[in-house]
Amino acid sequence: MLKVEINSFAYSEKTILKNVSFTLKPGEHLSILGESGCGKSTLLHLVYGLLHLENGSIFYKEKKLLGPTKTLIPGEPFMKLVAQEFNIMPFTTVAENLGSHLSGLEEEKDKKRIDELLEVVEMEAFKNTLVKNLSGGQKQRVALAKALANEPEILLLDEPFSSIDVFRKNKLQRKIFNYLKKNNISCITATHDSEEALAYSDQILMLKNGAEELFGTPEFIYKIVATEYQAGFFGEANLLPKSFFSSTNSSEEIIVFPHQLKISEEKTSLEVTVNKSYFKGSHYLMEADYKGKTIFFNSSFPLKKDELYYLKILERD
Numbered sequence: 001m002l003k004v005e006i007n008s009f010a011y012s013e014k015t016i017l018k019n020v021s022f023t024l025k026p027g028e029h030l031s032i033l034g035e036s037g038c039g040k041s042t043l044l045h046l047v048y049g050l051l052h053l054e055n056g057s058i059f060y061k062e063k064k065l066l067g068p069t070k071t072l073i074p075g076e077p078f079m080k081l082v083a084q085e086f087n088i089m090p091f092t093t094v095a096e097n098l099g100s101h102l103s104g105l106e107e108e109k110d111k112k113r114i115d116e117l118l119e120v121v122e123m124e125a126f127k128n129t130l131v132k133n134l135s136g137g138q139k140q141r142v143a144l145a146k147a148l149a150n151e152p153e154i155l156l157l158d159e160p161f162s163s164i165d166v167f168r169k170n171k172l173q174r175k176i177f178n179y180l181k182k183n184n185i186s187c188i189t190a191t192h193d194s195e196e197a198l199a200y201s202d203q204i205l206m207l208k209n210g211a212e213e214l215f216g217t218p219e220f221i222y223k224i225v226a227t228e229y230q231a232g233f234f235g236e237a238n239l240l241p242k243s244f245f246s247s248t249n250s251s252e253e254i255i256v257f258p259h260q261l262k263i264s265e266e267k268t269s270l271e272v273t274v275n276k277s278y279f280k281g282s283h284y285l286m287e288a289d290y291k292g293k294t295i296f297f298n299s300s301f302p303l304k305k306d307e308l309y310y311l312k313i314l315e316r317d
């Protein structure tokens, strides 16, 4: 088990991370969700041992990890980090790149392993291509395969699918994360992609300004979001008075996602004027106005600009 306790971390004067702690069991997948610059990469670099953690500790299997000041080569042998600037050799082929991370002692075994890794990242067709001639997304897939080559116990992934097109992304995510589960490899992923975090992780750690904002299972996080910052990771969201939807005197406001609002035949407190409709494939996202505030709700058909509607809430699911 990995046990991370970061009391605080600063590059110079400015504190980047504070009071972040979690544990990770074998085969478990943790997603770090947070806006750009909130400290996700820094957290991965601390765990991997590229940065020195003065104020806190990291244990793996009861053993304290020493960090870069006490080890000759930064990084831990049982962990692999796929950083945003992936480090792959440009003037060698994809297969040679992967081969450089294998034993080199048993040629047939290595060849088989290279084919297996290429299959996981769907790069079989580029086996003999020079890395310098690959696209950004293809290089990212080689970096993922390279990280898997030596069967790490923990994989740290920094925005692993950021350069990969939607066409391939979903299938690749399924293949990689299923491969990790099957092989009991723990994984920490830094991501902006809430769909990826919800679908594949066991736990989500949401950061805000380098501190824990929310921590829990994807279902727990999605149901508990209460502020615009928290809800912002899951698409458009409305912050509306609770009193609109229930008989309460409280001035409390609640987060309501577009799919939780529905047009009402009866008069409600929420009378909106339609501004725009955006086709989303399975439905239309409506942008409407309520007393100068923008409200988003879903509709199965487009609504006309300037038409008035009453909205009611559906149970949050």
Ligand SMILES: Nc1ncnc2c1ncn2[C@@H]1O[C@H](COP(=O)(O)OP(=O)(O)OP(=O)(O)O)[C@@H](O)[C@H]1O
Binding pocket: 011, 012, 016, 034, 035, 036, 037, 038, 039, 040, 041, 042, 043, 190
């Ligand atoms: N080597 C460094 N020296 C000084 N400050 C740094 C260094 N690396 C990162 N920072 C700063 O630390 C903060 C956190 O950066 P980090 O890269 O961890 O954020 P992030 O959440 O991964 O962002 P992104 O999603 O954009 O990759 C930023 O304000 C960044 O400017």
